[in-house]
Amino acid sequence: MTGILEILRGSEGDPDYNNKGVIVQGITGAYGSLHTRNMVSYGTNIVAGVTPNKGGQTFEGIPVYDTMQEAVEATGAAISAVFVPARFFKGAAFDALNAGIKLLVAIPEHVPVRDTMEVVRLAESKGAIVIGPNTPGVIIPQVTKIGIMPPMPFKAGNVAVISKSGTLLYEISDALTSAGFGQCITIGIGGDPINGTKLVDAFEMVKDTPGLEGLVIVGEIGGDAEEMLAQRIMDTGFSRPAVAYIAGRAAPKEKRMGHAGAIVMGTYGSAESKVGMFAKANIPVATRPAEVPVLLAGKMKKSL
Amino acid sequence: MRLLEFQAKEIFREYGIAVPPGRSSDTIEDARRDAQTLGYPFMIKFQAPVGGRGKAGGIQKCSNADELEIKYPQIRNMTIKGERARAILLEKTAEIRKELYLSLFLNRSKRCYTVIASAEGGVEIESVKSQTIREVGLGNVPAEVAAEVAAELGLQESAAEQFADMLARLSRLAVEKEVELAEINPLAILQDGALVALDGKVITDDNANFRHPEMSKYREESEIEERAEKSGFSLVELDGNIAVVGNGAGLVMSTLDMLSDSGGKPACFLDVGGGATTESVYEALSLISRMRGVTGILVNLYGGIVKTTTVASAFLKAYEDGIIDVPVFARLKGAESDQARIMLADSRTRLFGTVEDAIGAAVTGDGR
Numbered sequence: 001m002t003g004i005l006e007i008l009r010g011s012e013g014d015p016d017y018n019n020k021g022v023i024v025q026g027i028t029g030a031y032g033s034l035h036t037r038n039m040v041s042y043g044t045n046i047v048a049g050v051t052p053n054k055g056g057q058t059f060e061g062i063p064v065y066d067t068m069q070e071a072v073e074a075t076g077a078a079i080s081a082v083f084v085p086a087r088f089f090k091g092a093a094f095d096a097l098n099a100g101i102k103l104l105v106a107i108p109e110h111v112p113v114r115d116t117m118e119v120v121r122l123a124e125s126k127g128a129i130v131i132g133p134n135t136p137g138v139i140i141p142q143v144t145k146i147g148i149m150p151p152m153p154f155k156a157g158n159v160a161v162i163s164k165s166g167t168l169l170y171e172i173s174d175a176l177t178s179a180g181f182g183q184c185i186t187i188g189i190g191g192d193p194i195n196g197t198k199l200v201d202a203f204e205m206v207k208d209t210p211g212l213e214g215l216v217i218v219g220e221i222g223g224d225a226e227e228m229l230a231q232r233i234m235d236t237g238f239s240r241p242a243v244a245y246i247a248g249r250a251a252p253k254e255k256r257m258g259h260a261g262a263i264v265m266g267t268y269g270s271a272e273s274k275v276g277m278f279a280k281a282n283i284p285v286a287t288r289p290a291e292v293p294v295l296l297a298g299k300m301k302k303s304l
Numbered sequence: 305m306r307l308l309e310f311q312a313k314e315i316f317r318e319y320g321i322a323v324p325p326g327r328s329s330d331t332i333e334d335a336r337r338d339a340q341t342l343g344y345p346f347m348i349k350f351q352a353p354v355g356g357r358g359k360a361g362g363i364q365k366c367s368n369a370d371e372l373e374i375k376y377p378q379i380r381n382m383t384i385k386g387e388r389a390r391a392i393l394l395e396k397t398a399e400i401r402k403e404l405y406l407s408l409f410l411n412r413s414k415r416c417y418t419v420i421a422s423a424e425g426g427v428e429i430e431s432v433k434s435q436t437i438r439e440v441g442l443g444n445v446p447a448e449v450a451a452e453v454a455a456e457l458g459l460q461e462s463a464a465e466q467f468a469d470m471l472a473r474l475s476r477l478a479v480e481k482e483v484e485l486a487e488i489n490p491l492a493i494l495q496d497g498a499l500v501a502l503d504g505k506v507i508t509d510d511n512a513n514f515r516h517p518e519m520s521k522y523r524e525e526s527e528i529e530e531r532a533e534k535s536g537f538s539l540v541e542l543d544g545n546i547a548v549v550g551n552g553a554g555l556v557m558s559t560l561d562m563l564s565d566s567g568g569k570p571a572c573f574l575d576v577g578g579g580a581t582t583e584s585v586y587e588a589l590s591l592i593s594r595m596r597g598v599t600g601i602l603v604n605l606y607g608g609i610v611k612t613t614t615v616a617s618a619f620l621k622a623y624e625d626g627i628i629d630v631p632v633f634a635r636l637k638g639a640e641s642d643q644a645r646i647m648l649a650d651s652r653t654r655l656f657g658t659v660e661d662a663i664g665a666a667v668t669g670d671g672r
Contacts, residue, residue: 087514109578112512113410114482117442120415148578150608150639165554166578167606170638174606191553193412193484220554223412247557250564251573254306254353258538258553258575260511261412266430288562288660 004129004205005185007078007103008140018143021047021077023068023101025084025092027059031107032083035148036062039081042145047075050095068092068099078102081137081146089133090115097122105146106132106196110260116194123196129205130196134259136166136188147188157182159296160206162199163218164191164225164261168247171289172218179293179304184209191220191259199225200232207238214241214296217283221248222261222269230277241299244278245286246271305508306353310393311522312486312504319477321470321488322500326395335376336369338394344368347395350379352387355428360384365397386543390524398500403490404457405429406471408443408478410485410509417443417478419471423457425490445475466499467491481519482512528591535584537577539591544569546666547592550604551576551615559604559659568667571598580610585618593627600631602666604659607638616644623651633666635659 010017022039026032027049036059040046048063048071055066065071068080080096082089086108096104097119104123111133123130131138137147141154149166153174159181163169169188176183187202189195197205199217206212215238219226226246233242248257248264249271256263264270275285284295297304307315310328317323327338328351339346350362357363362384366372380392403425411418419438420429429435436456438449450468459467470491478486487505494500508519525533532539538553548563548570550556556575563570572595576585592598603619605612616636622628632653636644645655654669656662 086511110511112482112515113484113509114442114512117415121442148609152638163554165552165557167550167552167608168554168558170608171555171558171606174637193410194415198413198415218554220557225413228413245558247554247561249561250570251557251560252540252542255540256510256538257540257557257573260509262553262557266428287565289558290658290660 004103004138005209007129008138008144016045019045020079020144021045021075022079022081022146023047023071023075023077024049025068025080025082025096027051027062027064027083028054028057029083033059035083036060039145042151044144044146047077068095068101072099072101079105079146081105081107083107086110086112090119093119093130094122097126097128102128104128104130104196105137106130106135106190107137107148109134111192113192113194116192116196120194120196131187132190132196134192135190136169138185138187140185141183149188153177154186155182157184158211158213159183159216160209160212160214161186161216161218162202162206163188164199164220165218165247165259168218168245168289172216172245172292175290176216176293176296179297181214181293181296184212191261193223193261195225199229203229203232207236212240214243214300216292216296217242217244219244219246219274220259220262221246221251221257221271222259222263224269224273226274227277230281230283233283234281241296242283243286243292243295243299244283245289245292246274305510305513305519305523307506307508307522308351308353308390309349309504310351310391312506313501315477315481315506316501316504319473321473321477322498323504324396324398324500324502326393328391328393330391332373332376335372335392335394339369339372342394342396345397347397348372348375348379349393349395350382350384350389351391351393352384352389354385354387357384398492398502399495400492401495402493404467404493405432405489406474406491407485407487407489408440408445408474408483409487411439414439416441419445419453421453421457421471425492429489440475443475443479445471447472462497463493463499470499481506481516482509483507484509528594531587531591535587536579537584537588538573538575540573541595542570542572544571545597545599547571547574547595547598547601548604549574549576549588549592549601551578551580551606551610555604555606559602562659563602563663563666566663566667568663571595576610576615578609580614582614582617582621585615586621589618589622590627598630600633600666600669601628602662603632603634603636604662605634605636605638607636607641607644611640612636612638612644613640613647616647619648619653620651631669633662633669635662
């Protein structure tokens with residue numbers, strides 16, 4: 001599997017270094033068109049769009065195709081951002097993966113878990129990366145943004161942020177930026193029970209980034225992705241400063257808190273379990289988003 | 305969607321999984337009729353989506369008509385872990401020889417379905433040491449795997465065959481109904497050797513509801529939750545007095561945590577969602593205005609796709625229409641927040657630079 005940074009940026013010397021082509025699936029829909037404009041204005045190189053039965057049209061000068069096969073053949077792009085309604089996600093993702101897409105950013109919320117599982121299986125067999133579903137996407141600040149995040153919170157730098165939640169990713173990146181900690185990459189993995197890229201996978205994707213100065217993990221109740229990540233960090237002896245934030249300490253049990261995946265069953269998925277594992281891995285956990293940069297500075301032995 | 309025991313058993317029956325004869329009812333009149341059909345003795349079982357019903361006295365044996373008159377109303381009117389009975393199940397008592405455990409669930413970290421079985425049933429599976437665990441991909445359990453699981457539990461001959469058959473049926477149910485969990489606990493071996501599901505827990509994937517119109521009869525939502533869903537926001541009603549509103553599930557959870565840390569009690573979790581409009585936020589406010597015991601509203605917004613001005617407009621309209629008569633404590637950041645602050649400056653919304661300050665004021669300023 002090619003690394004995410006390699007897919008997103010390419011190598012220095014490539015004609016399209018830091019300007020990799022991205023295809024938007026669902027480009028003519030309300031959501032897809034809004035975010036295509038936002039991504040273009042951020043500097044993302046949107047090379048094509050796909051909407052069935054709208055092939056041959058253009059959207060703001062971007063050619064639209066009926067299928068991913070045609071769009072990939074015409075552009076050679078390896079990245080796709082999916083903006084179709086949840087019930088059409090599986091079809092769109094299969095279309096993209098079968099056409100050779102290597103990085104699929106899955107924005108829709110409310111995708112049935114079975115559909116996600118089938119997409120994840122196909123991606124694994126193709127050696128492709130799926131981010132999401134129910135993700136804000138991925139951003140390399142001041143280089144490329146593939147997703148729905150607002151640009152304001154992010155600034156280029158050397159901290160990686162990986163998050164289950166969208167708005168908390170913005171909130172915490174904003175706090176980091178204000179404290180002088182720019183980001184080299186931030187990845188939203190999504191708030192669903194099954195993620196194309198798990199927290200541990202996201203960690204593996206960013207941990208060897210050249211110049212990486214710190215890692216921020218934004219988790220929430222539900223599942224055991226945070227526990228697995230804490231274990232992985234211990235196992236790999238990752239030596240960069242890392243801090244975490246966990247949302248949902250005050251949430252009642254067995255209630256789904258907005259995200260399909262944010263639910264505590266018995267003790268499985270509880271905040272206590274996650275905080276406990278991070279403590280074991282010597283990763284401080286902030287009690288408020290604003291505390292994240294303070295803890296990170298402490299870990300880096302810097303003063304804010 | 306979490307099905308009640310009697311609903312789970314209806315689905316079990318549909319898939320040929322044996323359950324004891326039973327009937328559900330709401331009133332003692334219906335129960336008297338059901339009692340005649342079933343014959344004494346039977347169990348009276350409290351029906352609500354909670355565990356630990358037996359310990360709380362919500363499951364009792366009933367041996368005759370006199371007991372029914374006493375125990376039925378008593379159980380019907382119970383509250384267990386904050387939940388009232390949705391119905392009462394009368395179910396024939398079973399002559400149990402042994403209790404087992406069987407479930408199929410969505411394994412989040414392995415991203416596949418997993419079977420858990422144990423020769424110890426009737427207790428919480430977390431407390432059982434000896435478990436047989438099998439990953440089964442998308443949920444289809446091959447016959448040889450079902451037979452292996454039965455053998456690992458030490459079952460033989462007829463019991464092993466029945467168990468493997470039951471697992472195959474449970475697997476078909478799990479796949480076809482798109483469940484997150486299908487659990488039989490206890491799965492009883494009766495004195496006569498038959499295997500029967502004595503309790504059932506089924507949780508289905510809400511995001512797949514559109515593919516399962518046949519399950520819509522089991523949906524149970526309060527009117528407020530139903531309206532919330534229609535408007536595209538997530539709402540969880542809680543028992544405190546400060547309504548918490550924000551955008552994004554993580555941010556609202558985080559606000560709930562900080563409010564609780566400061567000694568405040570949240571009345572609800574309300575995420576206006578990524579597609580919020582002035583109309584949908586107005587609808588959210590009108591739902592909050594109908595909740596009992598709300599003495600303040602705490603707003604925490606990080607504007608991105610949802611502009612803070614969109615939310616500010618909804619508040620202004622809600623003040624104008626007089627649907628909000630409690631103090632509002634707000635922290636607005638992100639897209640168009642300068643403009644939103646100007647819009648709300650002369651309104652009854654108190655604006656704060658940080659969520660911590662907004663929470664501090666909400667906790668002390670709500671008259672408690």
